[in-house]
Amino acid sequence: MNTIIEMQGIVKVFPPNVVALNDVSVDFREGEIHAIVGENGAGKSTLMKILYGMQPANSGRIRYRGQDAIFHDPGEAIANGIGMVHQEIILIPEYTVWQNVVLGVEPVGLFGRIDEKEARRRVQARIQEFNFNLAVDAEVGDISVAARQKVEILKLLYRDVSVLIMDEPTAVLTPQEIPQLFNELRRLRDNGHTILFISHRLDEVMELSDRITVLRRGRKIGTVDTADTSKEQLAQMMVGREVIFSPLRQEQQIGDVVADIQGITYIDAMKRERLKDISIRVRASEIVGVAGVEGNGQFELVNVLMGLLKPTSGEFFVCGERLTHASILDRRKKIAFVSQDRASMGACLSASIMENVLMTHHRLNKRFSKFGGLVLDYAQANRFTEEVRQKLDVQMDSRQAVFRSLSGGNQQKVILGRELSLGAPFILLDQPTRGLDVGSIEYVHQQILRMRAESYALLMLSSDLDELFRISDRIVVLHRGRIVADLITAETSITEVGYFMLEGKPNATKID
């Protein structure tokens, strides 16, 4: 088989210092299904976006059909025969299937009138050619997600694309819809199309692909023939044989149940079940870690607990008080919360450091106000900010400096200082170390363990397995909105948790 695309020495750095791709070279052959696998943040999507012209590479070369080719925007890539179907579907729900497909390349008659008959005929011909089960006149808003994905593929095929990049196409599909997609992709391959398939689900990759490239933390680990490899080998390549840091945890007597999440189910506006019967109990002096591949219900779980989403059913108690439908302020009396998004949820970037330290406290703690809550007591506020600064060793110029001027690590320290001094018995941490450097991570972990020692109950969501293994007492695994495992950290392994994350079930081969 001929090589159709060669990517050589691709480097991509996201400022200031995140290396998304570090000297990645990979080649794709004409007429193959080539899977690109790796954990979140491994660089799979970035690599494909560079090929598709959505993001420029910092250095490296792309050769396409034997010639140097750098596409500056997706339109150029499509014109040259490379198309990409994104994870989120970009169509116009108000339009019919044929209108969506022809948009931008419409056949026209007199006076700019769209030749509807011709457009329908051409789209219908493509549907039949590729044996897609689609009705040309159906409105896209009325058809299933799987069908919409087909419309996206059809839209590219209508533009005579020969290389099809699919970014985690199965993420939005139900298990029943996946085999049909795979059959269609195989048929396309047999037709001579090249398919680049991003995934982190090993079963799918083993079933569908001809060759597999594994990325880990921006580096290419290797390209293997599917026939010569196994799921175990791939898992090892993906996760790597990283040294697990010795646990920092001290043995400690675990106390009474503090947070009690009982059977939370959440169905979104699109009628998709995002959380199914989630029950987690967190006791005093216990850190419960929540593991899972991103997009498996973590976002919804955090928002349900914090009152930003209404659960469809289930209950939530902290210290025996029912918070299922409580106001956010009432929740904040019982829950300290470190959100994963510092910029928009955890802090106000354009407010001063002191104002950020004071947030929530100013409502819950009377000592910060004078005259019956009418006026803030700035003397108290400044004293409190100073306390937080010393306790967490925050590096800052002045209390009045704008929050944005702090480094990521110091921002997180300020937020932790604010939240941990609330005195709330339950502490919810959502990716508390995301985007921090190693030193800050260490520091945050120490603070979290200090709270555990002081008999607080902590629930920590993290996509970093090392982190979970380092500090949590128990690990529950979320997979497609369900808890598929509840494991004691000391009695499990990264490999076992990894399997639960990827497959939603234990490693079958191990049981055999």
Next chain:
Amino acid sequence: MKIAIGLINGMITAATPILLAALGGTLTFYAGIFNIAMEGMMLAGAFFAVIGSYFFNSWLMGILFAVLASLVMAVIFILFSVVLKTDEFVTGIGLNLFALGATTYFLRQIFKVKGAFSGPGIVSVPNIEIPLIKDIPLVGEILSGHNLIVYLTLIITIWVAYLVFKTRFGLRLRAAGYNPTCLDTSGVPADRVRIWSLIICGALCGLAGAYLSLGYVTLFSENMSAGRGWISLAAVILVNGNPWGIALISLLFGFSDGLGLFLQRVLPSQFTSMVPYVATLIALFVYSIRRKETVLS
């Protein structure tokens, strides 16, 4: 009977400028632009229609000047809100105030009058008698004898409906409003479609302005658009942009305008002239509720 015919003709006359501006507004509405500058475009059109007509002694030059002036306004809007991505609402307000100030200033500078300028030198757009039809009793009185721009408006309504729903431009126009990312990734820059929608809107508002100062009456007075651009915006929003719906709403507003005049016999004119504006408020209320629903879903 005379009163009824008078009311109907009054309705058509008052509806025409609103309908023209609203047809322009509906194109920008479909393109996903919150365009409130119709008022200013119309006012600029009305003033420059008088300039063109007065200095060239030609109503055709009047219409040409009106359209050009309104297009200049549209180009400013494009520069700010499409190219420089400023807030559409603020840009629109700015343009409307600019049009009001500039036309008043030029009126005083060029014609040395305050309030209004009229004179025999302004050539108005002619009325058209339709042969045969004008001789039919009743029907003739309603259908024939209107201003040329009234008949043009009828044709433009049909054209806009065709443009939006049947043509390639229409498909892309609506796509720009529904999901600009989708249009962009389909190889058509959404901003380009938006620019075209604003240009056509400008031309139509210019025509509406020309009708005000060369058709409805033959003079220019300060702030002579008097909120019609806002009413046209309300009409667009009320029927979600459908051109036929806009025609109907415009006629209703025209009717309430005529009714206001008619009611002056029993009510103080301050109250009767509120009628179209109260209708606009109600329309905007309906819009805000609908918007809330779409945001939540």
